[in-house]
Amino acid sequence: MKLRVRLFGDLRERAGWAERWLDGSSSPTPRQLWAALATDLGDPPTLPGRIRVAVNQQFAEPSTALSDGDEVAFLPPISGG
Amino acid sequence: MTVISVTLHNEPFNPLALLAGWEASLPGLTGELPAALASFVGRVRGRSTCGAPLAALELEHYPGMTEAQIRRCAHQAGLSHQALALRVAHRVGRAAPGEALVLVAAAADRRGPAQRACSELLETLKHEAPFWKKEWRADGTAIWLQGNTSL
Numbered sequence: 001m002k003l004r005v006r007l008f009g010d011l012r013e014r015a016g017w018a019e020r021w022l023d024g025s026s027s028p029t030p031r032q033l034w035a036a037l038a039t040d041l042g043d044p045p046t047l048p049g050r051i052r053v054a055v056n057q058q059f060a061e062p063s064t065a066l067s068d069g070d071e072v073a074f075l076p077p078i079s080g081g
Numbered sequence: 082m083t084v085i086s087v088t089l090h091n092e093p094f095n096p097l098a099l100l101a102g103w104e105a106s107l108p109g110l111t112g113e114l115p116a117a118l119a120s121f122v123g124r125v126r127g128r129s130t131c132g133a134p135l136a137a138l139e140l141e142h143y144p145g146m147t148e149a150q151i152r153r154c155a156h157q158a159g160l161s162h163q164a165l166a167l168r169v170a171h172r173v174g175r176a177a178p179g180e181a182l183v184l185v186a187a188a189a190d191r192r193g194p195a196q197r198a199c200s201e202l203l204e205t206l207k208h209e210a211p212f213w214k215k216e217w218r219a220d221g222t223a224i225w226l227q228g229n230t231s232l
Contacts, residue, residue: 009141009213010225049226054211056144075145077228078169080140080212081123081181081203 001025001068003033009076011051015040030055030072039072049081050077082167083159089142093165096122096184103168107188110177111165114149115188117195121203126168127178130226132205134219140173140182143211154205169206175217200211 003024012018015037027033030053047053053060054073056070066072086103100120108114125138155167170184185206187198207229214226 008143008211010216012141013225051173054143054146057143057149058109059209073146075143075211075214077227078208078211079208079214079226081185081207081229 001028001066002064003027004069004071005033005037007074008073011041011074012077014042024066024070024072028066029063030060030066030074033066033072034062034074044050051075052078082090083156083164084165085155086167087154087155087169087171088147089171089173090151093180094170094172095110096170096181099170100168100186103166104188105184106145115195116190117185118186118206119192119195119199120184121199122181123183124184125176125178129216129218129224130230133150135178136178136219137175137216137217138182139175139217139223140171140175141213141215142171145164146210147211150210151206152210155202158187158198158202161201162187162189162194162198166196167198167202169202171206171210171212172213173212175216194217201215 001024011032026038031047034047038045047061052075053062098188129135164187166188168186187195187202189195217223
């Protein structure tokens with residue numbers, strides 16, 4: 001299962017990349033995907049409460065079941081307006 | 082049915098000129114010029130959150146989702162307050178102090194719905210539309226803001 005993973009803001013800068021296609025076969029939810037990414041970020045494997053998740057450009061729960069081709073984004077705290 | 086207009090701007094924009102153009106278009110959009118119009122303009126501060134001189138504010142967004150979320154927020158504010166039309170313009174990219182960051186405007190039949198729709202839309206988009214702000218300070222350091230300033 002291929003997933004399009006996107007990072008923004010300080011997450012993007014700390015990881016050193018904005019977008020990647022990753023194999024999500026062993027990460028069927030955003031929460032599990034985060035645990036796999038956390039090493040790149042130097043973060044603990046538990047998804048912090050301040051990070052929101054979007055699947056296919058809509059806010060989603062970290063426990064959402066992912067499908068092949070899904071776009072998964074991890075969003076730091078929003079500061080618009 | 083609320084008429085919703087959303088634009089993102091990579092370059093500086095004049096919010097009052099946008100507002101004037103939008104108001105002029107309202108009779109064509111809603112059938113007549115609404116009796117009440119409320120608006121808010123937000124600009125880049127000259128100081129960072131810690132009080133240091135600010136060189137620039139960088140605004141990152143999530144292309145596609147950001148516009149869709151603003152539209153969702155506007156749709157809800159329009160439903161909640163019977164707004165006839167709503168307008169949002171938001172800056173993205175690197176903005177200098179004094180430049181416009183956001184324009185929110187609401188047109189309705191009465192002042193209460195116009196003011197409430199404008200206020201609700203501004204607050205919801207600040208929390209539900211994916212934007213991230215990075216402060217570039219005059220000394221060359223930079224920091225990502227973690228959330229919004231208080232109301």
